[in-house]
Amino acid sequence: MTDNEFAHEEDRLALRRLRQADVVSGVVLAIVAAAMVAKALTFPLEGTYAGVKNAWYVSPALLPLIIGGMLFVLAVGLAGNGVREARRLSATGRLFGAETSASAARGGALLITSLLACFIVGLVPRADFVIATALYLLVFMGVYSIKSRAGCALLIACLAVPAALALGVALAGAWPPPRSTGQFNADAALCVALVGAIAVLLGFARATEQRRALTVVASALGTAIILSAAFKYGLLVPLPREGLGVAALDGVAGSLSGLFR
Amino acid sequence: MGGLQELAAFASQIVSILSSPQNWFILLGASLLGIVFGALPGLTATLGVGLLATLTYGFGYQTALLALIALYVGAIYGGSYPAILLNIPGTAASAASAMDGYPMSMRGEGGKALGLTTTASFIGTLLGMIALAVLSPAIVELALGFTSYEYFLLALFGILISGTLQSPDLVVKGWIAGFIGMALSVIGRDPLMFYPRYTFGQPALDQGLEVVPVLIGAFAIPQIIITLTNQAPLASARVRDRVVPAIGTLLKNAKHIVRSAAIGIGIGAVPGVGEDIAGWVSYGTAKSTSRHPERFGRGEPAGIISSETANNACIGGALIPLVTLGIPGSPPAVMLLGALMLHGMTPGPMLSINNPNFIAELAAIMVLASAAMCINGLLLAKQVVKVLALPSQIFLPVVAVLSVIGSYALGLNIENLYLMLAVGVGAYLLTIMKYPIAPLVIGVILGPMADENLRRALMVGKGSLSGFIERPVSVVLICATLLLVVAQIPPARRLVGRLWPRRARAPAADSPDNQK
Numbered sequence: 001m002t003d004n005e006f007a008h009e010e011d012r013l014a015l016r017r018l019r020q021a022d023v024v025s026g027v028v029l030a031i032v033a034a035a036m037v038a039k040a041l042t043f044p045l046e047g048t049y050a051g052v053k054n055a056w057y058v059s060p061a062l063l064p065l066i067i068g069g070m071l072f073v074l075a076v077g078l079a080g081n082g083v084r085e086a087r088r089l090s091a092t093g094r095l096f097g098a099e100t101s102a103s104a105a106r107g108g109a110l111l112i113t114s115l116l117a118c119f120i121v122g123l124v125p126r127a128d129f130v131i132a133t134a135l136y137l138l139v140f141m142g143v144y145s146i147k148s149r150a151g152c153a154l155l156i157a158c159l160a161v162p163a164a165l166a167l168g169v170a171l172a173g174a175w176p177p178p179r180s181t182g183q184f185n186a187d188a189a190l191c192v193a194l195v196g197a198i199a200v201l202l203g204f205a206r207a208t209e210q211r212r213a214l215t216v217v218a219s220a221l222g223t224a225i226i227l228s229a230a231f232k233y234g235l236l237v238p239l240p241r242e243g244l245g246v247a248a249l250d251g252v253a254g255s256l257s258g259l260f261r
Numbered sequence: 262m263g264g265l266q267e268l269a270a271f272a273s274q275i276v277s278i279l280s281s282p283q284n285w286f287i288l289l290g291a292s293l294l295g296i297v298f299g300a301l302p303g304l305t306a307t308l309g310v311g312l313l314a315t316l317t318y319g320f321g322y323q324t325a326l327l328a329l330i331a332l333y334v335g336a337i338y339g340g341s342y343p344a345i346l347l348n349i350p351g352t353a354a355s356a357a358s359a360m361d362g363y364p365m366s367m368r369g370e371g372g373k374a375l376g377l378t379t380t381a382s383f384i385g386t387l388l389g390m391i392a393l394a395v396l397s398p399a400i401v402e403l404a405l406g407f408t409s410y411e412y413f414l415l416a417l418f419g420i421l422i423s424g425t426l427q428s429p430d431l432v433v434k435g436w437i438a439g440f441i442g443m444a445l446s447v448i449g450r451d452p453l454m455f456y457p458r459y460t461f462g463q464p465a466l467d468q469g470l471e472v473v474p475v476l477i478g479a480f481a482i483p484q485i486i487i488t489l490t491n492q493a494p495l496a497s498a499r500v501r502d503r504v505v506p507a508i509g510t511l512l513k514n515a516k517h518i519v520r521s522a523a524i525g526i527g528i529g530a531v532p533g534v535g536e537d538i539a540g541w542v543s544y545g546t547a548k549s550t551s552r553h554p555e556r557f558g559r560g561e562p563a564g565i566i567s568s569e570t571a572n573n574a575c576i577g578g579a580l581i582p583l584v585t586l587g588i589p590g591s592p593p594a595v596m597l598l599g600a601l602m603l604h605g606m607t608p609g610p611m612l613s614i615n616n617p618n619f620i621a622e623l624a625a626i627m628v629l630a631s632a633a634m635c636i637n638g639l640l641l642a643k644q645v646v647k648v649l650a651l652p653s654q655i656f657l658p659v660v661a662v663l664s665v666i667g668s669y670a671l672g673l674n675i676e677n678l679y680l681m682l683a684v685g686v687g688a689y690l691l692t693i694m695k696y697p698i699a700p701l702v703i704g705v706i707l708g709p710m711a712d713e714n715l716r717r718a719l720m721v722g723k724g725s726l727s728g729f730i731e732r733p734v735s736v737v738l739i740c741a742t743l744l745l746v747v748a749q750i751p752p753a754r755r756l757v758g759r760l761w762p763r764r765a766r767a768p769a770a771d772s773p774d775n776q777k
Contacts, residue, residue, distance in 0.1 A: 018430065021694045029437060036444060036459075043456060057719035060451035060458055063712040067447065071440045078433050108490035109693075113686055116482070120665060120682045125675045137658050144489065144654035216655070223659050227666065235319060237670045240678075 016089040019082045026079025033075055036068035115140050115159065122163025126175055128187040130228045130245030135159055135194045137220035142201045145212045151204025158197035162190055178241060187244035225249070267394070270618050274625035284327060291328040292633035293641065295335025297648050301656060302343055305352050306336035306536075307592040308484060308660070311477045314600035315667030322604040323622065329600055330576075330623075331630040333593050337536050337572055338382040338634050342642070343649055345374045345565075354536030354572040357544035361557060361564030368560055372504045372642075377562055378569045379638035380506040381518065385570035386631035388522035389529065389577020393584075394624040397613070400585040403734075404610035409718035410728050414738035416711035419532035419588045421745055423700040426531065426538065430695035432749045438696045442704020443711065445470055445684075452713050465676045472599045472706060474668040474681040479702050480592070481664040482685020483692045485657045504642040507562070514566045517547050525571035529578020532703065535591035536572035536579075543571030577627060583608050584623065588707065592699045598706060603671070 043061035044054050056062070115136065123132035139159040143152045166186070169175050176182025198217055205213035229249055231237045239246060278284050291313065298309035309332050317325035340352030345362030358378065365374040407415070420443065424435025448459045449469025460466040511518065521543040528539040547567035548557040557564050579590030580597075587609035589595040601608055606616075613619055637645075668681040688698050722728040729735050747753045 018695060022431075022434075025691075025694050025696075029441075033444075039459060043458065044454075054454070055724060057724040058453060058716050060454050060456040062716060062719075063708075064444075064447050064458060066715075067440055067443045071437065071444060074433055074437050074440065078431070078437065081431070081433075109486045109689065112486045112489055113689075116661060116682060116685075119661075120678045124665060124669075124678060133662055137662065140658035140661070141655055219655055219659075223662070227659075227662060231666055231670065235316060235670070237666075238673060239666075240669050240675060 012089055016086055019086040019089065022082030023079050023086060026075045026077075026082055029075035030072055030079065033068045033072035037065060037072065040064035040068060111143070111156075112140075115143075115156070118159050118163035122167045123159075123190075124240050126166045126170055126186070126241060127162070127190050128183075128243030128245040129239035129241055130224050130249060131187055131190045131194060131243070132241075133228065134221050134224035134245075135162070135190060135197060137223055138194065138197050138201065138216065141216040141220055142197065142213070145216050146201065146205050146209050148204040148206070151200055154200045154204070155197055158193050158200060162193045179243065179247075183241075183243045184247075191244065229253075267398075267621060270621035271394070271625055274618065274622045275628065278323070278327065278625060278629060284324070287324060287328050288331050288629055288633040289637065291331035292335040292630060293637050293645070295332035295337075296339035296342070296634070296637055296641075296645055298332065299336035299339025299352050299355070300342040300645060300648055301651065302349050302488070302653070304656075304660065305480065305484065305593075306333055306340075306354070307480050307596055308477075309333075309336045310593045310596035310600070311473070311480060312660070312663050312667050314596060314603060315473060315477075315670050317600070318603055318670060322601070322606060323626075325600060325604060326623070327626050327629070329597055330626050331633055333597070334382075334386055334573065334576060334627070334630040335634050335637065336593075337576060338378065338569070338638065339645070341378045341382075341565075341569060342375070342646060345378065346371055346646060347649065352536075354540050354575075355568070356537060357540040357568035357572075358565050360544065360568075361559070361561045364558070364560035365562075365565070370560070373507055374562075374565060375638070375642050376503075376505045377507055377510060377565050379504070379635055379642070380508075380511055381566045381569040382573040382638075383631050383635040384511070384518055385522055385525060385573030386576060386627060386634070388519075388570075389526055389574040389580075390624050390627040390631070391577070392522075392526040392574075393577040393580050393627070394620060396581055397585050397620050400581065401610045401613045404585055405614075407610070407734065408732070409714040409721065410732055410735045411738065413711050413714040413718055414729070414735055414742065415586060415588065416707040416714070418738055418742045418745070419582075419707055420700060420704050420711075421742060423532050423703050424697065425745055425749065427697035427699045428695075429697060434694075434696045435700050438691065438698065439700035439704040441691075442701040442706075443708040444704075445475065445701075446705050446708025447712060452709065453716055465674075469709075470680060470705070471668075471671060471674075471677050472602065473671050474677040475684050475705050476596055476599050476702055477664045477668050478681035478684035479688040479698050480596075481660060482682070483689040483698065485661055486689050487692065488653050489657055504639055506639065510562050511566065514563050517563050517567050518570050520546065520550075521567040521570035522574040525574030526578035526581075528571075529575035529590045530581045532582055532588045532590060535593070535699070536575040539575040539578075540568040540572040544568045573631075580623065580627075584612060584620065585610060587710065589703065592702070595699070595702050595706060 040061040043059065043064070045056055045059045045061055046054055119132065119136040123136065136159060139155050142155045146152065146155075166175070176186065201213050201216065202210070228239055228246070232239055232246065232249070233253060294313070295306070295309055298304045299306060310329050313329055313332050314325075317328050320328070336352065337354050340350055340355030341358045341362065344350040344355040344359035345366050348359050348363040350356040350359050362374045362378065365371065420439035421436060424437075424439040425432050426435075428435030428438075446469070448466055450457050450460075450467050457467060524543045524546060525536075525539040528542060529536070544557075544564055544567050547563050548554050551557065551561075551563060553561075575591060576593075579594040582588045582590045583594050583598055587598070587607065589598045598608055606612060616622075664681060665678055668677045669675070671677060688701065691701070692698060718728055719726075729739060748757075
């Protein structure tokens with residue numbers, strides 16, 4: 001196969017995968033649109049609601065029905081076009097073949113999304129913002145800085161396990177209130193996870209990666225402290241959860257203001 | 262207001278802004294931040310404006326606008342740095358600049374190319390500002406006659422044209438993205454009857470979705486994921502010669518500057534179509550009208566001048582529909598709209614009525630923002646280039662933290678973070694399936710306008726649709742919308758192709774792909 005033919009074949013496969021994705025997204029969107037229309041039909045179409053006389057043209061269902069209807073038609077059209085095109089582009093004439101799309105990119109996207117979810121859903125609402133941010137940044141930057149798979153897995157565990165535990169305890173209704181002893185204990189445990197993550201990063205970094213690993217540690221800790229201080233003391237925005245880390249920042253801020261008084 | 266009065270208002274705004282040392286600091290700082298944002302591949306002007314909008318929440322609206330526009334202008338210009346020095350455009354808007362900027366840089370003329378970019382961007386921003394100042398009052402005058410019929414049709418047309426022009430694959434995907442945005446906008450209590458729509462008994466959804474977390478999620482999360490999963494090691498960039506404005510080259514290319522500015526302003530004024538398209542169209546036009554098209558792509562200064570003038574002129578163009586009709590002209594303008602709404606200002610014709618000096622104020626801010634960009638560009642270009650060595654795996658996680666705290670800071674509401682994450686993941690999935698994101702966010706913003714005005718229009722007509730075809734502007738908008746839709750139907754396109762074969766072939770020849 002010449003380079004030109006190879007490139008052409010790659011393009012054909014990419015286009016086919018895109019059309020297969022169109023079929024899936026078209027079907028999903030058509031289902032969502034149908035559900036949207038079904039729900040809109042339960043809104044008051046006529047009659048009186050909350051003392052306001054209703055006619056079809058002022059009904060709160062009017063625009064949702066139009067949007068849902070249009071979305072359904074367009075999604076079905078997209079799926080139909082996807083089926084036709086994917087079959088045309090397939091050597092066997094089948095809609096879904098054996099080949100899969102680039103899994104490396106998907107794996108990377110899943111990793112990033114999981115790290116973000118651990119931070120946003122697990123830690124930010126519950127743990128001290130300074131410590132949670134430092135841990136998240138260290139793990140996020142760290143997994144892209146070392147090549148060791150075991151090191152990366154341990155780093156991810158340092159973020160995922162505390163995030164899952166925090167979420168589980170909160171869902172059970174046992175998470176302590178802000179600035180309580182329980183909150184400080186939980187933050188101290190998160191500090192241990194942070195120290196563990198630093199140890200994992202520096203321990204698994206090869207000789208050539210050591211300098212980069214040190215940069216990551218400095219960037220993660222520095223960014224977490226500077227950003228938190230800038231929002232809390234500069235822009236006067238309370239942080240999502242304030243515990244041990246913010247108490248330490250308050251102490252430093254108090255000492256600094258005492259020096260200049 | 263007469264022309265002299267407008268000029269006096271403009272001059273007094275400039276003096277008033279410059280009289281505060283804090284404003285100097287904000288102007289130069291935000292402009293430099295914008296240049297850095299634009300220069301770092303993976304960060305965009307839209308994202309920069311969105312993140313800064315949350316930081317300026319506590320400022321007065323003028324200070325906030327000063328910071329946001331300085332950052333917007335700086336970021337559109339800053340994208341040309343890596344385009345010229347590394348052949349990697351920092352923003353999509355500067356992709357066309359790489360075509361001739363990189364060959365110039367390879368010849369050791371990186372400083373000259375950056376000097377040309379700086380001055381062309383400065384001139385482009387100024388010409389865009391003049392268009393904004395001249396055209397806006399006339400459009401406001403026209404828009405004051407608009408009723409609910411026109412506003413509903415305008416919202417629909419804005420979403421559809423943005424979907425049509427922004428879609429990287431099938432046009433239908435752009436329309437679907439727009440309707441998904443509109444669907445998200447109907448969540449919450451409806452504005453006329455306060456009936457809870459799609460809230461599923463959750464009080465947090467009663468007020469509807471917050472616009473800014475949606476915007477940040479839609480633009481930041483896909484950008485972070487895509488940049489990190491496709492990361493490529495960057496080459497080191499250095500500028501060896503001096504960065505100076507090549508006035509002689511600019512004078513020689515005066516016709517390219519004027520034409521490119523007109524293209525940029527025109528494209529900017531189309532809802533949702535941004536600086537990237539302006540840059541390419543202008544580059545293509547310059548090449549096709551040049552006596553030496555063979556020089557383009559080999560380091561031709563006219564190529565850089567055309568794309569950079571157009572993408573910065575586009576800023577003024579994009580602000581025209583924003584301030585006159587409340588419809589953002591480009592993705593960063595969507596963020597500006599969100600920022601103005603945060604400060605309790607509703608863009609549209611009433612903005613100029615409630616605040617008669619607003620256009621003059623905006624024009625003054627644009628002039629100062631372009632001056633700050635020019636100063637930063639000429640004095641600090643060699644230093645700013647050093648940020649290109651910053652690896653994306655270090656700065657993108659920090660951008661994610663800024664997105665989190667920015668979304669939270671608005672209402673001190675944790676639910677906003679969940680919303681941002683959910684919208685971000687959804688937007689990423691749509692992006693990899695080649696759905697455009699700009700129509701989605703325009704749908705979220707224009708959805709409430711469409712909802713309220715459709716029902717108001719029907720209330721006026723007691724359920725009759727005849728009002729839509731009895732008003733001239735409304736008829737024009739209906740015809741434009743129908744043309745837009747019909748033009749995408751294959752049999753209609755074939756018919757046009759048979760009736761006007763030459764015209765049907767022309768756009769294909771002008772497309773950016775053919776000009777590479």
